Amino acid sequence: MVNRLKSMPLYLFLALCAFITVFPILNILAMSLSSSRAIISGEVVLWPVEITVQAYKQLFIDGQLLIALKNTVIITAVGTVLQMIATTLAAYTLSKRRLKGRQIFTFMVMFSMLFGTGLIPLFLLVKQLHLINTFWAIWLPGLVSAYNLFVMKSFFEGLPAELEESATIDGATDLTVFFKLTLPLSKPILAAISLFYAVALWNTYSNALYFISKSQLLPVTVKLYQMLQTPIDSLLAGGDSSQYIQPEGLKAAAIIITVLPILCVYPFLQKHFIKGVLLGSVKG
Amino acid sequence: MPKTLHQPSGPAAIRSKGLNKPGRGLLFYLYRDRYLYLFLIPAMSYFFLFKFVTLYGELIAFKDFRLLDGVWGSPWVGLKHFHTLFGSSDFWNVLRNTLLLNLYNLVFAFPAPILLALLLNELRVNWFKRAVQNMLYLPFFISWVVLAGIIVSLLSPSTGVVNAALRLFGIDPVYFMTSTLWWPVVFIVSTIWQSAGWGTIIYMAAISSIDPGLYEAAKIDGATKLRQIWHITLPGIRGTIGVLLVLQMGKMMDVGFEHIFNLQNAAVFSVSDVISTFVYRTGLQNAQYSLATAVGLFQALIGLILVLTVNKIVKKLGEGGLW
Numbered sequence: 001m002v003n004r005l006k007s008m009p010l011y012l013f014l015a016l017c018a019f020i021t022v023f024p025i026l027n028i029l030a031m032s033l034s035s036s037r038a039i040i041s042g043e044v045v046l047w048p049v050e051i052t053v054q055a056y057k058q059l060f061i062d063g064q065l066l067i068a069l070k071n072t073v074i075i076t077a078v079g080t081v082l083q084m085i086a087t088t089l090a091a092y093t094l095s096k097r098r099l100k101g102r103q104i105f106t107f108m109v110m111f112s113m114l115f116g117t118g119l120i121p122l123f124l125l126v127k128q129l130h131l132i133n134t135f136w137a138i139w140l141p142g143l144v145s146a147y148n149l150f151v152m153k154s155f156f157e158g159l160p161a162e163l164e165e166s167a168t169i170d171g172a173t174d175l176t177v178f179f180k181l182t183l184p185l186s187k188p189i190l191a192a193i194s195l196f197y198a199v200a201l202w203n204t205y206s207n208a209l210y211f212i213s214k215s216q217l218l219p220v221t222v223k224l225y226q227m228l229q230t231p232i233d234s235l236l237a238g239g240d241s242s243q244y245i246q247p248e249g250l251k252a253a254a255i256i257i258t259v260l261p262i263l264c265v266y267p268f269l270q271k272h273f274i275k276g277v278l279l280g281s282v283k284g
Numbered sequence: 285m286p287k288t289l290h291q292p293s294g295p296a297a298i299r300s301k302g303l304n305k306p307g308r309g310l311l312f313y314l315y316r317d318r319y320l321y322l323f324l325i326p327a328m329s330y331f332f333l334f335k336f337v338t339l340y341g342e343l344i345a346f347k348d349f350r351l352l353d354g355v356w357g358s359p360w361v362g363l364k365h366f367h368t369l370f371g372s373s374d375f376w377n378v379l380r381n382t383l384l385l386n387l388y389n390l391v392f393a394f395p396a397p398i399l400l401a402l403l404l405n406e407l408r409v410n411w412f413k414r415a416v417q418n419m420l421y422l423p424f425f426i427s428w429v430v431l432a433g434i435i436v437s438l439l440s441p442s443t444g445v446v447n448a449a450l451r452l453f454g455i456d457p458v459y460f461m462t463s464t465l466w467w468p469v470v471f472i473v474s475t476i477w478q479s480a481g482w483g484t485i486i487y488m489a490a491i492s493s494i495d496p497g498l499y500e501a502a503k504i505d506g507a508t509k510l511r512q513i514w515h516i517t518l519p520g521i522r523g524t525i526g527v528l529l530v531l532q533m534g535k536m537m538d539v540g541f542e543h544i545f546n547l548q549n550a551a552v553f554s555v556s557d558v559i560s561t562f563v564y565r566t567g568l569q570n571a572q573y574s575l576a577t578a579v580g581l582f583q584a585l586i587g588l589i590l591v592l593t594v595n596k597i598v599k600k601l602g603e604g605g606l607w
């Protein structure tokens with residue numbers, strides 16, 4: 001009991017840290033559901049004041065954010081599949097010690113981690129490949145993450161070698177071993193890495209900003225950026241800010257629409273993410 | 285090896301052509317591992333195209349690049365663009381900001397997850413610990429556009445809750461986002477907000493692998509909690525701290541583009557413009573391709589030297605390093 005009392009400040013401090021971390025998000029949520037008047041007078045803290053869904057209604061009628069959301073869903077779904085195929089196949093191959101040229105390939109990947117690609121050479125390449133204003137400009141330049149590749153490779157290396165040996169004696173080819181033996185045993189790592197990729201794609205930003213200019217093709221992040229940007233610049237003048245109040249509520253609602261899908265799957269995401277990080281750090 | 289047993293046609297055919305030497309021919313391995321090599325094609329095409337062909341594009345840093353002439357056809361100009369860069373005050377400002385913001389992160393944001401992990405490790409009530417962790421991890425999953433949008437709204441002089449609180453104490457509204465004094469503070473705090481919680485995971489894992497017997501022994505010797513942390517926990521996670529420090533130092537030339545870009549506005553360029561935002565503006569928005577490539581190349585080279593150096597230092601200190 002004495003111990004409990006002594007550690008009270010610790011518990012209070014950490015509870016405060018946790019609260020400070022989530023408070024900004026709760027504040028935005030409350031703002032998105034409050035009336036313009038309440039937002040202007042700065043009354044909104046944790047709970048919505050004079051509840052209204054006007055901001056959401058306006059965004060839905062406008063429809064642009066919904067199109068962007070649809071784009072993001074496509075980018076995430078297709079992109080994750082492409083990235084997983086490329087990464088899993090390569091990681092499996094590089095985990096085989098008997099493979100000739102394994103070091104050369106591994107060095108290629110290592111080198112790419114050490115030397116950052118310049119934005120302009122990348123832009124010129126993407127332009128040359130005619131990927132500008134297509135989703136491929138988001139998928140291809142980020143097809144394989146070297147980090148994810150190495151995490152997966154070390155996972156495959158950890159699988160018992162006897163399994164493969166006995167299967168090959170029974171006449172299995174590399175294809176059979178990979179699809180029938182390795183993949184079913186690798187579900188935890190496959191889940192973790194595909195979620196790494198999916199979250200990164202959901203939050204995809206720079207590549208879309210660099211390579212996509214058609215409004216109809218923008219992902220939700222860049223669309224949100226455009227919506228947020230307009231009033232910020234007007235605020236710079238430092239003039240009368242009351243006329244930008246309506247945007248404040250709209251911005252809050254747009255932010256909530258953008259993060260809501262992530263928040264909905266958060267408990268699930270987080271569990272697998274932690275597993276992935278721990279699997280990755282075993283080697284490092 | 286046993287594979288040759290049931291692929292008689294392939295290796296057998298090769299063998300009959302006299303390739304069955306002790307150090308077997310390349311064709312033998314290409315055939316034996318044909319599926320594996322096929323598996324490599326998508327990823328290696330990616331690395332080849334986007335990591336090696338782009339290196340060729342870096343050449344335009346030494347040329348006057350014109351879109352019509354292409355990389356090869358544009359005229360060589362030697363180090364002209366580097367001279368322009370090193371002679372411009374913009375470049376030095378951008379370089380200073382990059383290093384300075386990274387230095388702030390190293391001093392203030394790097395220790396934050398270590399401290400948090402040490403504190404979290406002392407929690408004994410499991411549901412409480414899990415709840416706190418769940419909340420601390422959350423911002424890591426959210427993109428910088430959203431986080432920046434939230435920050436700007438929170439700190440808004442007219443409608444933000446922070447300034448509303450200040451007003452209660454009779455303090456005039458502070459223009460956090462447009463003040464060159466406050467902007468770096470907002471930057472550091474937002475780094476901590478986004479990543480400190482998530483950063484604890486690796487440290488917590490390292491702490492949990494420390495032999496509990498050490499703590500028992502220390503308790504018997506009458507060591508206080510603080511002394512236990514100082515003499516057992518911290519030495520126990522020294523290796524982890526070292527590796528993460530190397531990674532962080534290797535990124536000294538590179539501040540997250542999305543983080544800066546989304547918090548940035550014209551009023552605070554003098555303290556917030558960094559290499560990545562500078563490259564984006566000069567290269568993609570103003571189409572000064574060669575100049576922007578020169579900056580990027582400079583950044584990548586210094587970054588490479590930094591990683592290699594710091595890795596060597598950490599190795600010398602006996603902490604293993606990265607490779």
